[in-house]
Amino acid sequence: MSKIGRLLCVRLASRIGLVVGILFGILLLVEFLDTWRFGLTADVAGPWVATWLAVLSAVRWSLLALPVTTTIGAIVGLIDLHSHREMVIISATGRSIWSTLKWPLAMVILSGVVVVTIADSVAIRIYQQLDAAEIGWGRAYSLGDRAVWYNQSGDDGRYVIYARTALGGGAELREVSIFRLLDSGARGARIHAESATLQDEAWLLRSGTILDVDQPARPFDSYLIATDATLSELGLQVGTAEDMSWFDLRELLQHGVTDPFAKAAAETRFQKLNALPALLSGSLLIAFAFTSGYRRAGHYGWTIIAGIGLGLLVFMITEMADRAGSAGVLSPIIAAWAPALTAIIIGLSVILRKEDGRV
Incomplete structure (x- = not known):
């Protein structure tokens, strides 16, 4: 890397980091000021867990806002370079804007890969260890009813599981009711049990009763009912796709997801993480497009x-596309990659217009 490339990378990285840090501080303050949720979480899981969840919540929202903070931080960094006439000197050496962009662009792409594979994965792993989804700290960040419904299928047919409480990422259920899905006019059993535990391709029910319309109630100590569900798929239904890392999502999608809505949400989240380096690149290009030009008077107000x-x-387009993709309205690939490609096209178009004029 040349000295100019090192200067640009250090200056832009420091300003982007400053903006991210300021946003993180604001988000953390907001989390601690919500004393009702903090107190309720402390009652459920303890004060230290509540503190960690507040910090991790601010971290994850900061990662979510990276495209915006990258744009703002890059604009601040470029203005700083202009104010010290460093960009003028770089231009005077005969370097084109594309040569100037090379190393900052590589830095942003590498940072995006690190965020996806390390930073986001570590934050989510800690979330999972703290049972954040079970406490109620998913993407919605709200405490509420932890009852769950599972649509299941297996060698024993199709059925629905209702549980008052889900633990262990959805693999341990309490106060369980099972309703079989049969053809119209068919008669089947309903099962109630104190608990259900996911084992190899089956639910193990304990201390329950089988109810048939034409037979007396049959109590049991243990009962097996087959299922095709996996732990990852159940965890996705208990929490959200946002509570799963890139590695978890890749493994889940490789094994397949039977629930179409859960599959759409998982695919959209996975493709969104894949597209993050490209989205950050588009954010950097937008910053260069609107700030890198020389201003004799040094006025950048409207440009900023x-x-x-x-x-x-x-x-905003990224988040709306994410909602559409997660709901199955839009293809996950289009929902994830279209905003990133749009940002890149906008940035490149403005730079080409400023550098070469009309074609």
């Missing part, structure tokens, strides 16, 4: 507003 506004617009 336009760049930040465009960055926020890309973020």
Whole structure:
């Protein structure tokens, strides 16, 4: 890496890091100011767990807002370079904007890969160890009823499981009721049990009763009912796709997901993580497009507003596409990659227009 490339990377990385740090501090303050949720979590899991969940919540929201903070931080860094006439000197050496962009772009792409594979995965792993989804700290960040419904199928046919409480990522259920899904007019059994535990391709029910319409109730100590579900798929239904790392999602999708809504959410989240380096690249290109040009008077007000506004617009489009993809309305690949490609095209178009004029 050349000295110019090192200067640009250090300056931009420091300013982007500063913006991310400020946003993290604001989010952390908001989490601690919500004393009702913090107190309720402390009552359920203890004060230290509540503190960790608040910190991790701020971390994950900061990661979610990376496209915007990258744009703002890069704009701040480029203005700083202009204010010290460093960008003028770089241009005077005969370097084109593309040569100047090379190393910062590589830095942003590498940072995106690190965020997806390490930072986000570590935060989610800690979330899982703290049983965040079971306490109620998923993407929605709300405490509520922990009852769950599972649509299941296996060698014993199709059925629905209702449980008052789900533990262990959805593999341990309490106060369970099972309803078989039969053809119209068919008669089947209903099962109630104190607990159900997921084993190899089966649910193990304990201390329950089998109820048939034409037979007396039959109590049992243990009972097996076959299922095709996996622990990862159950965890996805208990929490959200946002509570799963890139590695968990890849493994889950390789084994297959039977629930179409859970599958759409998992595929959209997986493709969104894959597209993050490209989305951050588009954010950096937008910052360069609206800030890298020389200003004799040094006035960047409207340019900064336009760049930040465009960055926020890309973020909003990304989140709307994420909702559409998770709901199965839009293809997960389109929902994840279209905003990233749009940001890249906008940034490249503006840079080409400023550098080469009309074609």
